[in-house]
Amino acid sequence: MSDRSPLSPKGQxxxxxxxxxxxxxxxxxxxxxxxxxxxxARCELSLAGVMHYFESREDLxxxxxxxxxxxxxxxxxxxxxxxxxxxVLARNTTRPGLIELFVTMSAAASSxxxxxxxxxRERYARMTADFAEHLETLGDTRPEGERIRDARAxxxxxxxxxxxxxxxxxISIADELRxxxxxxxxxxxxxx
Amino acid sequence: MSDRSPLSPKGQxxxxxxxxxxxxxxxxxxxxxxxxxxxxARCELSLAGVMHYFESREDLxxxxxxxxxxxxxxxxxxxxxxxxxxxVLARNTTRPGLIELFVTMSAAASSxxxxxxxxxRERYARMTADFAEHLETLGDTRPEGERIRDARAxxxxxxxxxxxxxxxxxISIADELRxxxxxxxxxxxxxx
DNA sequence: GTCTATATCCGGATAGAC
DNA sequence: GTCTATCCGGATATAGAC
Numbered sequence: 001m002s003d004r005s006p007l008s009p010k011g012q013x014x015x016x017x018x019x020x021x022x023x024x025x026x027x028x029x030x031x032x033x034x035x036x037x038x039x040x041a042r043c044e045l046s047l048a049g050v051m052h053y054f055e056s057r058e059d060l061x062x063x064x065x066x067x068x069x070x071x072x073x074x075x076x077x078x079x080x081x082x083x084x085x086x087x088v089l090a091r092n093t094t095r096p097g098l099i100e101l102f103v104t105m106s107a108a109a110s111s112x113x114x115x116x117x118x119x120x121r122e123r124y125a126r127m128t129a130d131f132a133e134h135l136e137t138l139g140d141t142r143p144e145g146e147r148i149r150d151a152r153a154x155x156x157x158x159x160x161x162x163x164x165x166x167x168x169x170x171i172s173i174a175d176e177l178r179x180x181x182x183x184x185x186x187x188x189x190x191x192x
Numbered sequence: 193m194s195d196r197s198p199l200s201p202k203g204q205x206x207x208x209x210x211x212x213x214x215x216x217x218x219x220x221x222x223x224x225x226x227x228x229x230x231x232x233a234r235c236e237l238s239l240a241g242v243m244h245y246f247e248s249r250e251d252l253x254x255x256x257x258x259x260x261x262x263x264x265x266x267x268x269x270x271x272x273x274x275x276x277x278x279x280v281l282a283r284n285t286t287r288p289g290l291i292e293l294f295v296t297m298s299a300a301a302s303s304x305x306x307x308x309x310x311x312x313r314e315r316y317a318r319m320t321a322d323f324a325e326h327l328e329t330l331g332d333t334r335p336e337g338e339r340i341r342d343a344r345a346x347x348x349x350x351x352x353x354x355x356x357x358x359x360x361x362x363i364s365i366a367d368e369l370r371x372x373x374x375x376x377x378x379x380x381x382x383x384x
Numbered sequence: 385g386t387c388t389a390t391a392t393c394c395g396g397a398t399a400g401a402c
Numbered sequence: 403g404t405c406t407a408t409c410c411g412g413a414t415a416t417a418g419a420c
Contacts, residue, residue, distance in 0.1 A: 008385065031302070035412075047412090049387050057413070096302070103299040110292040110358040111224050120359040152363075153372040156352025163351050164344065166302040167312040171344075180345040203403075227395055239396080241404050249396060388419075394412090402405075 015053045018043050023064050023098070031100035036060070055115070061105060062115045068098060069123065081134050082181075089158060090174040093165065103166060106159075127155055154181075207245045210235050215256050215290070223292035228252070247307070253297060254307045260290060261315065273326050274373075281350060282366040285357065295358060298351075320344055346373075 022039045029038075036057055040050045054060040072092075076084040092099060109116040131151035132144070140147055157180060161173045199207065214231045221230075228249055232242045246252040264284070268276040284291060301308040323343035324336065332339055349372060353365045 011385075014386085037412090046388060048389080051414085052385095052387065100299070100302040103302065104296075106355055106358070107292065107296040107299045108224075110288070110295060111222070114224075117359055124356055124359065149368060149371060150375075152353075152356065152368060153349060156356060156368075157345060157348050158352065159355050160348025160350065160352035161344075163298055163355075164316055164348060166298070167309055167316065176341060176344060176348075179341060183342075200403090206403085229395075238405060240398085240406080243397070244403065386420085389417090391414100391416085393414080396410090398409080399407085400405100401407100402403105 011053070018045075018050055018053055018060075019063055019067055022060060023067060026064060026101050027095045027097045030097040031104055034097075058108065059115045061101060062119050064098075065102060065105060065116075065119060081130065085158075086174045086177060089162070089177070090172075093173060096169075099162060099166065103163065124155065128152055131155070203245070210237075210242055210245055210252075211255055211259055214252060215259060218256065218293050219287045219289040222289045223296055226289075250300065251307050253293060254311050256290075257294060257297060257308075257311060273322065277350075278366045278369060281354070281369070282364075285365060288361075291354060291358065295355060316347065319347055323347070 018039070021042050025034055025039050025042055036050055037047050040047045043050065050060070051057075054063065072088045075088055105116040106120060108114050109120045111117065128148060128151045131154055132147040135147045135150060136144075158173070158177055161171065161176050165171045165173050210231070213234050217226055217231050217234055228242055229239050232239045235242065242252075246255065264280045267280055297308040298312060300306050301312045303309065320340060320343045323346055324339040327339045327342060328336075332342075350365070350369055353363065353368050357363045357365050
């Protein structure tokens with residue numbers, strides 16, 4: 001369902017409401033222990049009512065992540081993408097439920113058929129290209145491949161630190177990243 | 193169960209066999225879509241028979257990871273820990289099922305009550321300390337905190353690259369890491 | 385076009401027999 | 403120590419009410 005229906009205006013709104021509500025529920029109550037029946041209840045719908053708008057549970061979860069990315073990316077200015085990226089990372093730390101959701105989906109994406117797989121492929125491609133381009137505008141004249149690899153490393157560092165944070169919340173992702181950047185990574189990637 | 197029973201010799205052997213078999217099954221057939229009933233069948237046991245030796249499914253999964261770590265750590269020499277670490281990363285890439293298992297468990301570990309949580313805490317603590325110490329033996333005279341943070345960044349980089357590899361298997365984790373190390377990270381962390 | 389009810393399946397967990 | 407039987411929750415598919 002949800003698939004073939006061209007969605008009426010009301011349907012659009014319902015779908016919106018479900019997404020927004022689901023994002024809040026997962027943010028508030030954490031990923032685990034939150035069933036779609038809970039989300040449905042908060043929307044005053046049945047489980048089947050919710051499922052009407054999404055291909056599957058996993059599809060809904062990925063849509064939540066896409067939605068979060070839209071919000072996050074709106075907070076990143078072309079002038080200071082790195083500084084803003086760090087701010088977003090720090091802010092997300094206050095919504096552990098969404099981080100749990102993110103890492104869980106990134107694990108699920110290891111099956112290429114999983115709806116999270118295209119999401120992560122697109123996301124990595126986009127972020128890598130963006131950071132590599134930023135490097136170029138900063139005057140990095142090395143071959144493009146080098147810039148891409150630096151961007152990839154930066155993203156890996158951020159993701160890996162987030163993973164450590166999940167099991168040890170005393171780590172400050174932004175601080176560790178800032179320091180690693182300042183000390184080791186491409187000197188062009190300073191903090192503006 | 194499995195918890196309090198001091199396990200007879202035969203019990204020991206059965207438990208071993210289940211662990212080994214389960215590791216193979218997950219390595220061969222991937223994490224998703226592999227049920228404990230499948231593992232049980234391969235052991236010529238019922239599901240209940242398997243569950244007799246482990247607290248829960250999740251417990252069994254974590255035990256598999258601990259087992260893999262034992263094997264991996266045995267392959268790391270005190271003289272060239274970094275070089276060997278890279279070799280292990282490259283080798284693990286040939287067993288995608290176990291990587292899927294690893295990233296899935298690392299996501300699950302975001303609940304502190306989950307059996308994977310202590311595993312990852314211990315693992316990060318151990319690895320961080322080991323690499324920081326290696327840095328010291330290489331002549332790094334900065335304050336210990338700096339060495340720890342470098343170690344943490346190294347591990348984050350490896351984990352993050354692994355995460356990218358999961359959705360894009362054309363990435364070579366070891367190559368990317370080697371390059372990032374050579375170009376940016378602590379110059380002491382060269383490759384032997 | 386929107387949603388509910390229902391039926392079924394599957395995987396993990398547990399109780400109790402042997 | 404291992405089995406059978408059973409329960410429970412989540413996912414999915416369908417029929418049809420509104």
